[in-house]
Amino acid sequence: xxxxxxxxxxxxxxxxxxxxxxxxxxxxxxxxxxxxxxxxxxxxxxxxxxxxxxxxxxxxxxxxxxxxxxxxxxxxxxxxxxxxxxxxxxxxxxxxxxxxxxxxxxxxxxxxxxxxxxxxxxxxxxxxxxxxxxxxxxxxxxxxxxxxxxxxxxxxxxxxxxxxxxxxxxxxxxxxxxxxxxxxxxxxxxxxxxxxxxxxxxxxxxxxxxxxxxxxxxxxxxxxxxxxxxxxxxxxxxxxxxxxxxxxxxxxxxxx
Numbered sequence: 622x623x624x625x626x627x628x629x630x631x632x633x634x635x636x637x638x639x640x641x642x643x644x645x646x647x648x649x650x651x652x653x654x655x656x657x658x659x660x661x662x663x664x665x666x667x668x669x670x671x672x673x674x675x676x677x678x679x680x681x682x683x684x685x686x687x688x689x690x691x692x693x694x695x696x697x698x699x700x701x702x703x704x705x706x707x708x709x710x711x712x713x714x715x716x717x718x719x720x721x722x723x724x725x726x727x728x729x730x731x732x733x734x735x736x737x738x739x740x741x742x743x744x745x746x747x748x749x750x751x752x753x754x755x756x757x758x759x760x761x762x763x764x765x766x767x768x769x770x771x772x773x774x775x776x777x778x779x780x781x782x783x784x785x786x787x788x789x790x791x792x793x794x795x796x797x798x799x800x801x802x803x804x805x806x807x808x809x810x811x812x813x814x815x816x817x818x819x820x821x822x823x824x825x826x827x828x829x830x831x832x833x834x835x836x837x838x839x840x841x842x843x844x845x846x847x848x849x850x851x852x853x854x855x856x857x858x859x860x861x862x863x864x865x866x867x868x869x870x871x872x873x874x875x876x877x
Contacts, residue, residue: 641814649807656799683762700773710736721778742778
């Protein structure tokens, strides 16, 4: 029983605290991956929403101009005779700096009226009214007479500069947010590990103190040996007395 309380006992053999750098680095990498993917998905979704808003604005501008032009066409004017077409295109181009060009083309595709710094753009494919390129959006809408005949085409080229600037600003903010979330999560994780490690050490100290409280003293062997000697002597004396008593009781019986 005494040997279980020696110096090399359970609480002395508990593993020491290990460095948390490896676990913290792994956790930080996982957080960076998770927050990075979340930021990327959010950015993609936001870009799609922004693209839809820009496409709606371009289509609305074309529809507004188309309505004005077709009112004049309904009065019997030919597409090349629209006196207010050039002024309307220039006014619209001045209102929105994102408009690179506005062009009214005849039925043969020849430019009749044009406003904007860029050259007249080619209309998108017939099955698409809007085409998004790397630098600009190209959109077109047909102009028709009141009896349904095609009078021409209104083509707009809209710059992607504002779209790209907004997305760059959003990307920077999302990257900063993901980095901040990764750093804060890692700090909380490391603090939690340290708290658990302190708790482990506290429990080990409590176990050690409990064992120290019930530990037998080192000089117990001498006391135990002395007690055993006394017991042995007492037993021997009792055995001698018992033998003498039996011998004394057996002598009268022999005399008879």
